[in-house]
Amino acid sequence: MSGLDSIPVRVEGGPSQDFRTDNLQPVLVQLQQAVEHLLAAGEETTIDLGAMPFSERDEADLRERLGVGEVAATLDAFGPTRIEETRFAGVWLIEHQDAEQRRLTLHLHVARVPEILCAPIDDIADGLAVLRAMNLNLPDS
Amino acid sequence: MSDEKTLAERLRERGISRRGFMKFCAATASMMALPPMMIPKIAAALEQAKRPSVIWLSFQECTGCTESLTRSHAPTIEGLIFDHISLDYHHTLQAAAGDAAEHAREAAMKDNWGKYLLVVDGSIPLKDDGVYSTIAGITNLAMLREVAEGAAAIVSVGTCAAFGGLPKADPNPTGAAAVSEIISGKPIVNVPGCPPIPTVITGVLAHFLTFGKLPELDNLNRPKVFYGESIHDRCYRRAFYERGQFAESFDDEGAREGWCLFKLGCKGPVTYNACATTRWNEGTSFPIASGHGCIGCSEPGFWDKGGFYDALSKGTHDSAEGIALAAGVGAAIGVAAAMGARVRQARADNKEDA
Numbered sequence: 001m002s003g004l005d006s007i008p009v010r011v012e013g014g015p016s017q018d019f020r021t022d023n024l025q026p027v028l029v030q031l032q033q034a035v036e037h038l039l040a041a042g043e044e045t046t047i048d049l050g051a052m053p054f055s056e057r058d059e060a061d062l063r064e065r066l067g068v069g070e071v072a073a074t075l076d077a078f079g080p081t082r083i084e085e086t087r088f089a090g091v092w093l094i095e096h097q098d099a100e101q102r103r104l105t106l107h108l109h110v111a112r113v114p115e116i117l118c119a120p121i122d123d124i125a126d127g128l129a130v131l132r133a134m135n136l137n138l139p140d141s
Numbered sequence: 142m143s144d145e146k147t148l149a150e151r152l153r154e155r156g157i158s159r160r161g162f163m164k165f166c167a168a169t170a171s172m173m174a175l176p177p178m179m180i181p182k183i184a185a186a187l188e189q190a191k192r193p194s195v196i197w198l199s200f201q202e203c204t205g206c207t208e209s210l211t212r213s214h215a216p217t218i219e220g221l222i223f224d225h226i227s228l229d230y231h232h233t234l235q236a237a238a239g240d241a242a243e244h245a246r247e248a249a250m251k252d253n254w255g256k257y258l259l260v261v262d263g264s265i266p267l268k269d270d271g272v273y274s275t276i277a278g279i280t281n282l283a284m285l286r287e288v289a290e291g292a293a294a295i296v297s298v299g300t301c302a303a304f305g306g307l308p309k310a311d312p313n314p315t316g317a318a319a320v321s322e323i324i325s326g327k328p329i330v331n332v333p334g335c336p337p338i339p340t341v342i343t344g345v346l347a348h349f350l351t352f353g354k355l356p357e358l359d360n361l362n363r364p365k366v367f368y369g370e371s372i373h374d375r376c377y378r379r380a381f382y383e384r385g386q387f388a389e390s391f392d393d394e395g396a397r398e399g400w401c402l403f404k405l406g407c408k409g410p411v412t413y414n415a416c417a418t419t420r421w422n423e424g425t426s427f428p429i430a431s432g433h434g435c436i437g438c439s440e441p442g443f444w445d446k447g448g449f450y451d452a453l454s455k456g457t458h459d460s461a462e463g464i465a466l467a468a469g470v471g472a473a474i475g476v477a478a479a480m481g482a483r484v485r486q487a488r489a490d491n492k493e494d495a
Binding site: 018019020021022045046047048050051052053054055075077078079081096098100102103104105107115116120122123 | 399
């Protein structure tokens with residue numbers, strides 16, 4: 001028996017996190033307006049779900065209502081990022097995590113394609129320079 | 142010492158790609174409580190942000206504020222921003238000691254006169270000519286006045302530097318005072334908390350890096366983006382308050398069900414801070430989520446405002462607000478506060494944008 005085991009303390013679990021904050025409905029209304037705005041004006045919207053009280057139950061309810069769409073992608077840059085389209089085309093859930101897989105942000109993003117999926121021009125240019133160097137160094141056939 | 146490399150260049154040197162940088166900016170916007178639509182603007186500004194010189198003075202303090210900032214696990218947003226600043230003097234963290242340390246401070250002041258950022262943690266003793274706390278034989282009071290003179294701005298980190306904190310608690314034997322009680326004519330931002338959330342400390346630094354100025358402040362010189370809403374307004378237990386569901390003791394059914402802790406002394410209704418949304422330990426939790434009420438540590442004089450476990454309705458030395466709240470317990474104030482807060486943030490955003 002370890003020293004800790006010998007301590008007569010019974011852990012009953014912490015305070016319950018299984019509750020709703022009433023913020024799901026306003027988020028869904030905001031989401032609807034964002035989709036209308038994307039169709040009408042072509043402008044993207046991001047809703048930061050970390051900027052308001054939003055419980056684990058709220059998030060589960062949100063995911064259940066939005067469902068799962070056709071596209072899912074994982075980005076590995078400064079830790080993993082999970083990008084998932086919901087069953088509503090153009091409505092994306094984007095979760096950024098740090099290198100130790102702790103959540104940095106959870107965004108609802110309304111766009112045709114999230115910008116972060118597009119290859120950055122600077123990185124394309126850097127890649128091109130490497131490609132040219134590789135081709136210069138190809139052995140003569 | 143400061144150099145000419147931008148933050149974007151430094152991140153790139155560390156192998157963080159453009160996508161990683163954009164992700165960093167998204168997390169920074171969230172950290173600064175700015176609307177996500179600010180992310181491209183933050184990216185554009187941070188790409189050009191140069192490395193600022195920072196002089197950190199620790200006076201009557203417990204080092205908790207420094208621990209708060211440096212105990213986060215790397216790599217974090219806080220860590221990346223903290224790494225980007227040129228911390229030219231911090232007598233807990235620097236390798237140099239004695240005369241070498243003081244020479245480093247003097248050199249940083251001379252090289253960056255008028256441009257460096259001064260961070261202070263701890264209160265300053267004024268009684269008996271300030272003899273109760275000295276560094277290298279210099280009183281805290283004299284050192285603060287000397288370094289503040291050449292600073293572009295001052296960040297008072299922690300409740301001690303911001304409001305006097307624990308050293309100022311009755312009967313205040315050392316005559317402890319806040320930075321703002323001593324220094325005038327300089328921009329001063331208070332980042333109170335005992336300690337402050339590390340993300341809030343670096344959020345202020347990130348704002349300075351991003352916009353080249355201090356953020357918009359409230360009447361106590363606290364950044365509105367972090368201290369603009371009360372803990373109560375942003376608390377996930379607010380819905381229980383609205384329904385009149387309160388824990389009556391720390392081990393009753395209400396406590397287990399996560400009901401509101403108002404009756405157990407929670408000071409959330411009169412405390413302004415970002416704990417409920419930013420949270421602690423990489424967003425893991427905050428005191429109320431762990432089952433303990435807020436003790437109000439980011440408010441002036443919190444040590445002398447009565448017992449931590451006395452409900453606000455019992456009354457504190459100067460809490461008329463608490464009595465008014467008690468009268469309204471259970472009233473349907475409306476949980477749309479969070480959404481209202483977002484509107485106010487959007488307005489703040491527009492001001493930044495202007």
